[in-house]
Amino acid sequence: MDKLIIRGGNRLSGTIPISGAKNAALTLIPCALLTEEPMTLRNLPRLADIDGFQHLMTQFGVSTAIKGTRPEDFGRIVTFEASRLTSTVAPYDLVRKMRASILVLGPMLARAGEATVSMPGGCAIGNRPIDLHLKALEAFGAEIELTQGYVKAMAPDGGLPGGDFDFPVVSVGATENALMATVLANGTSRLTGAAREPEIVDLCNLLTAMGAEIEGIGSSDLTIHGVKRLNGATYKVMPDRIEAGSYACAAAITGGEVRLEGANAADMVSTLAALRNIGIQVEEDAKGVNIASDGTLKPVDLTTAPFPGLATDMQAQLMSLLSKAEGTSVLKETIFENRFMHVPELARMGADIATEGRTAIVKGPSLLTGAEVMATDLRASMSLIIAALAAEGETTVRRIYHLDRGYERLEEKLQLVGADIERVDD
Ligand code: EPZ
Numbered sequence: 001m002d003k004l005i006i007r008g009g010n011r012l013s014g015t016i017p018i019s020g021a022k023n024a025a026l027t028l029i030p031c032a033l034l035t036e037e038p039m040t041l042r043n044l045p046r047l048a049d050i051d052g053f054q055h056l057m058t059q060f061g062v063s064t065a066i067k068g069t070r071p072e073d074f075g076r077i078v079t080f081e082a083s084r085l086t087s088t089v090a091p092y093d094l095v096r097k098m099r100a101s102i103l104v105l106g107p108m109l110a111r112a113g114e115a116t117v118s119m120p121g122g123c124a125i126g127n128r129p130i131d132l133h134l135k136a137l138e139a140f141g142a143e144i145e146l147t148q149g150y151v152k153a154m155a156p157d158g159g160l161p162g163g164d165f166d167f168p169v170v171s172v173g174a175t176e177n178a179l180m181a182t183v184l185a186n187g188t189s190r191l192t193g194a195a196r197e198p199e200i201v202d203l204c205n206l207l208t209a210m211g212a213e214i215e216g217i218g219s220s221d222l223t224i225h226g227v228k229r230l231n232g233a234t235y236k237v238m239p240d241r242i243e244a245g246s247y248a249c250a251a252a253i254t255g256g257e258v259r260l261e262g263a264n265a266a267d268m269v270s271t272l273a274a275l276r277n278i279g280i281q282v283e284e285d286a287k288g289v290n291i292a293s294d295g296t297l298k299p300v301d302l303t304t305a306p307f308p309g310l311a312t313d314m315q316a317q318l319m320s321l322l323s324k325a326e327g328t329s330v331l332k333e334t335i336f337e338n339r340f341m342h343v344p345e346l347a348r349m350g351a352d353i354a355t356e357g358r359t360a361i362v363k364g365p366s367l368l369t370g371a372e373v374m375a376t377d378l379r380a381s382m383s384l385i386i387a388a389l390a391a392e393g394e395t396t397v398r399r400i401y402h403l404d405r406g407y408e409r410l411e412e413k414l415q416l417v418g419a420d421i422e423r424v425d426d
Contacts, residue, residue, distance in 0.1 A: 003398045004411060007420040008391035012256035014417040018244045018263045018288070019045040019408040020075050020237035023313075024202040026100040027176040028237060029053050031206055032080035033107040034063055034184060037232030039210070040079040044237055045408045048401065052098045054078065059094065060108070061086030069231040074408060077236075086111055092118035092149060099123055102130055103173060105153060106181035109142055113155040119146070124377040126336040132167060132174035139165040140181055140189055152393035160185040162226050167193035170220075170306035183212040185226035194220050196369040197307040198267040202238045209233040241267040242313045243407060246382045248272075248291045249317040250414065252280045252299065253324055255295030258417050259267055263289045264389060270310040274302055274318060278325060299327035299364065304334050316342045323351035324390060331357045342380035345373040349387050349395065361392040370395040389419055398426060 020043035029050070033038040044050060054064050062082045069076040088108050095101040099120035108115035120130065122207035130151070134144045137153055141161040144150040162185030165178060165382045175195040180203075182189035196218060204217040210233045213225040250276060251258035264368070266270060267283035272282045272289070279302045281292040299322060304312040312335035322329040323346060335340045340360055341355050348371045352363040370393030375381030381402045388395035397403075400423070403410055 001398070001426045002400055002423050003396055003426040004385070004400050005422050005424060006370070006385065006388035006395045006397070008368070008389055008393065008395065010417060010418050011260050012251045012254045012414070012417040012421055013387070015259040015261050016247050016413050016417055017074050017261045018239045019043070021045070021199060021202070021240035022047055022237050022406050023242070023293070024051055024199040026053055027199060027203045028206050028235065029057065029080065030067040030104045031180060031203070031210065032057065032082050032108045033085070033104065033111045034180065035210060035230040035232050036083045036093070038079050038081040039232045040077060040234040042077050042234065042236040043075045044077055044078050045240065046407060047408055049098055049100065049287050049405045052094070053100065056090060056094050056098070056101055056104065059087060059091065061112070064159065070161070083112070088112045088115050090117040095120055099128065102133060103176055103180070105151065106137065106177035106179070109137065109153045109155055110160065110181050110304055113159060115153045117151050119149055119151055124341055125339045130174070132169060132171045133177045136165045136174055136178040136303060137181055139163045139186060140178070142181070158186065160188040162189040162224070164190040167191070167262070168253060170195050172197050172200065179203060179207065179214070179222070179224065182224040182226060183214070183230065185206050185224070187226055189224045189226070190284055191222040192220065193221050193415070195306060196220050198238060198241060206235045209235055229417070238267070238410055239264050241271070242311060242379075244268060244289065245271040245311070245314045246317045246407070247413070248275055248280070250386050250389055251291045251320045251417070252293040253296070253321050253386055255293050256417070258289070259290040260289045260291065260303065261287065265289050270308060271314050274300060274310060276392060278321065297321065297325040297365070301327040301330040301331040303332040306335070308408060310335060312339060313379050315339060316379045317386055319360060319362055320346060320351070320383040320386040322362045323353065323364050323366045324386065325362070325367065327364065329364070331360045331362060331363045332358070341376040342383040345376070345380070346387055348373060351387065367392065369393050372396045372398070375399040378402050378406040385410070
């Protein structure tokens with residue numbers, strides 16, 4: 001198992017290329033199930049979760065062809081072809097490793113009239129139920145049976161009629177499953193209270209390119225007019241707004257000046273607003289975002305919320321940054337019940353953070369010192385890297401497989417801007 005060794009204190013300076021978005025790619029890939037024609041995705045990030053999803057797709061008889069990339073390239077081009085399916089079952093041993101596998105449920109049901117997917121179970125940040133996914137599919141006419149840890153979904157003969165569903169809670173994954181389930185339905189479906197994250201817009205853009213008819217894209221009220229069939233398409237995955245926000249925090253905490261090449265500022269409004277309030281200079285242009293800090297950081301109060309609010313996936317990274325702010329910041333996590341796993345590890349590096357339920361009180365500026373720390377979940381791991389870049393001395397981060405799920409060639413990208421970081425075999 002690899003570990004990362006970081007020696008803090010270097011001001012980051014230069015350009016970081018931003019990869020394709022993991023959380024877009026994970027919902028774009030299963031769209032290949034919706035057509036018998038080839039579907040090609042460009043700018044697909046090289047990540048463990050993406051490899052895992054590609055492997056899952058081959059379980060159904062989907063062929064995947066990686067093309068057009070050199071080893072030094074970031075991202076890759078992959079063509080998926082589901083001309084005929086040999087299975088409609090997503091097995092436990094694959095789903096348990098990657099909960100996003102639940103996103104095959106909607107498209108598989110739409111394509112094959114049935115789908116059997118292992119229930120994903122919880123993860124470090126919460127129990128993460130899938131009740132909204134299932135209620136939505138039932139609203140579209142599916143029959144759902146839970147048996148032996150599996151979800152078995154069946155469409156009536158002739159396919160899903162479609163229907164209306166109002167989301168009581170904003171759910172990114174359930175909105176994605178609902179969209180992929182209804183684009184081939186026999187009628188019109190209306191989603192209200194749907195998620196509006198940029199990754200949902202990316203999904204709607206791909207589905208539209210394949211021939212789907214969707215109204216209200218980008219809003220929380222979506223109308224999907226079912227069509228008889230969908231074509232293949234070639235589509236470029238959107239840039240990763242959370243990766244970009246993470247590296248913005250890394251640049252800021254070191255008092256550095258970094259360009260996030262390829263980042264789309266329009267996807268990052270709440271994060272960039274938070275950084276500006278903290279005293280970071282943020283300049284946006286059509287091809288990226290420039291981040292500069294003189295190292296003086298102001299405390300701010302932040303509350304996570306569904307898009308366009310502050311992304312929960314940015315909470316841990318901003319908390320690290322705020323541990324260096326001159327004063328007290330209050331962070332409220334409203335999306336997941338256990339998303340402060342980074343706090344004890346940051347405390348071991350000298351951060352002064354108290355948590356009460358879903359609220360964290362961050363006192364700064366703390367003198368951060370290097371330590372041996374353990375990654376727990378993807379974004380918590382990144383918050384430890386960010387702290388280590390500003391800590392005095394050496395930090396060792398273990399269990400970095402959590403990082404490899406969501407950050408493409410992390411140490412290479414940080415080395416590009418002068419970080420003293422290396423990956424070693426543990
Ligand atoms: C997606 O997870 C992202 N993952 C998460 O990113 C992200 O944190 C989350 O959306 C919120 O933005 C992917 O896109 C692969 P939700 P998802 O359904 O879809 C509750 C990362 O770090 N809920 O929007 O699973 C749920 O418990 C990951 O990249 C139900 O109650 O999130 C949570 O409290 C972590 N019932 C809230 O809704 C359901 O059926 C939001 O969850 C579904 C969700």
